Amino acid sequence: MQPTFHDLTNSADLPSALFERTEADLSFFIEKVKPIIEAVRVEGDSALKRFARDFDRVEVEDMSILAQEEEYDDAFARLDPAVVESIRYAAENIRAFHEAQKPEDIWYKEIRPGVFVGDRYTPLDSIACYVPRGKGSFPSMLLMAAIPAVVAGVLRPIVITPPGPDGKVDDATLVAARLVGIKEVYKCGGAQGIAAVAYGTQTVPKCLKVVGPGSPWVVAAKRQLSDIIDPGTPAGPSETVIIADETISGELAALDLIIESEHGPDSSAYLVTNSRRVAEEAIAALPKLWANIDPKRVEFSQAVLCGKHGGIVLTKDFDTACEFVNRYAPEHLQILAEEPMAVVPKIRNASELLLGNYTPSTLGNFVLGPNAVLPTGGAAMTKGPLSVFDYMKQASIAYVTRDGYQEVADHAHRIALYEGFSGHAQAVSPIRHEILKKAKKS
Incomplete structure (x- = not known):
């Protein structure tokens, strides 16, 4: 398959179609999640078990919705110790970043003689961290969602995640949960999981807020329940833009373009460059790079890069490439340029900026420390990454x-x-x- 190529060198405007996302129209999903939400509200655990059987293909008669202690023990016993060590390494970096980010519990300053003003930060009482599983298992998402909650001091942080084919939580996800101090992991995902934490069931506690990325079903449920539970920052299907100047290897750009495109067919991924050489090298390199990865991931990547929500964009100049970025407001932005720091001032709208040849999204997604739960769908124009501030509330203080x-x-x-x-x-x-x-x- 050939990657989609948009040659805009003779175009006065950037086509609006390039800025559409798969999650732009959720009307189909909004209607479909309504009966699911209502069933969970009325039936509670019974509905969760039924939907696990119907949607997750898991026989649930004997399934405990809450993961038990022995399941954590078994997960540690089964998981490769080297993987455990890498999860621990990532957790340490993510914790260090968020501890540095955490504000003082209270601050105030004297702005006029005898007039003191400031802020006080206190953690939320409860939070639900959503960890998706539809196209794989993502312990990294548990680390990103749960660690800032623990650092912030949330009184009751929990995790919800779809059960796997065996009716259990992924081993690495349970290992990650124990390493960061999460004691409650519930086997419920999709729209039904969001409804469970919005209303509470016999087993799943009602929470004040839910955070974490998910499918259009999850995004639709969050929107539908936004007056019942705080849905957090919009975090839908993965999206990335790689901006490259004329000094960069097109093969390197292609290598990194695959990263986010392999998440699923609903992802978005663009290489935007003002260099025809870079564009042509990237197009030529993609088939060779696809040959090295799992066929299922190739299928996802090709659906994105050869479809209408991804590919290669050639602009008339680098300023136009930067304009594309600012209009798109991507979840992930990788800047491949001779002087990447010089490009940063040109970028207004991006949730994450990864600079240079040695900072691919892979590092940001897993181990660097800054949060990889990022706003999607253009929300980066007004919102930023998940942070400790998402798990805290602010109160102003004044004393005269x-x-x-x-x-x-x-x-x-x-x-x-x-x-x-x-x-x-x-x-x-x-x-x-x-x-x-x-x-x-x-």
Whole structure:
């Protein structure tokens, strides 16, 4: 199959079709998830078990929805120790990044004499981390979703994930959960899993918020339930843009373009370059690189790169390539350029910037530390990566001393009267001093 090639060197505008995502129209999924959500709301665990049988092809009569301690033990016993060590390595980096990111519990500063203002951060009471499984198993997503929750101090962080063909949670996911301190992993995914944490069931606790990427079914359920549970940052099918200047090897660009495209046929992946040589080298290299990877992943990658949501884009100049990035607002952006740091100021909209020849998405997805749960569907124009701030709430703090009071009171009194709030004005009038004098005498 030939990669899709968009030659825009003679085009005055960037075609709007290039900026469409597979998740753009969720109307089909919205209608389909409604009965699933209602069934979970009414039936609870019974619905979860039925949907596991119908959707996940798992016989569920004896299945415990909550993973048991012995399942964690068995997972450690079965998993290759080298894989355990790599999960531990990744967990250490991700934890270190998020601990550095965590704000002070409380801060304040004196902005005028006797006037102190600041913020206080406290963790959420409960959070559900969604770990997908439809096209594989993703312990890395558990690390990315759960570690910032633990670092933030969430009182009850849980994980929900679809059961595998054996009715169990993937071994590496259970290992990751134990390594980061998650004690509750529930075997429920898809729209039914989102409904379970939104309403609560006999087994699955109701949570305040759910985070993590998922299929269009998951995205649709989050939207449908957004007035019941905080759906977090939009995190749908994977998407990437690689921007390359004329100094880069097209074969290297092709090598990294495959990374996100192999997630699934609903992914999006573009190489955007102003160099015809880079574009042609990438197109020539892809078949050889596909020959080296798993046939199923080749199928996914080709569906993306040879379809209408991916491929090679040749622009008339590098500024137009940067314009493409800013309009697309990708989940992942890899900058392949002679001076990648010089390109950064040109980029306004991207959730993740991976700079240079030695920072492929593979590293960012698994082990570098910054969070790989990123907004998709263009949400990077207004939102950023999952962080400890997603698991905390902010409260403003203000404290005015007796000496600092009168100046701010006078200004507030004038504004209150101007806006017609006489009660506001009265509270900062001389009456306040009279009340305080009486209270002091008594």
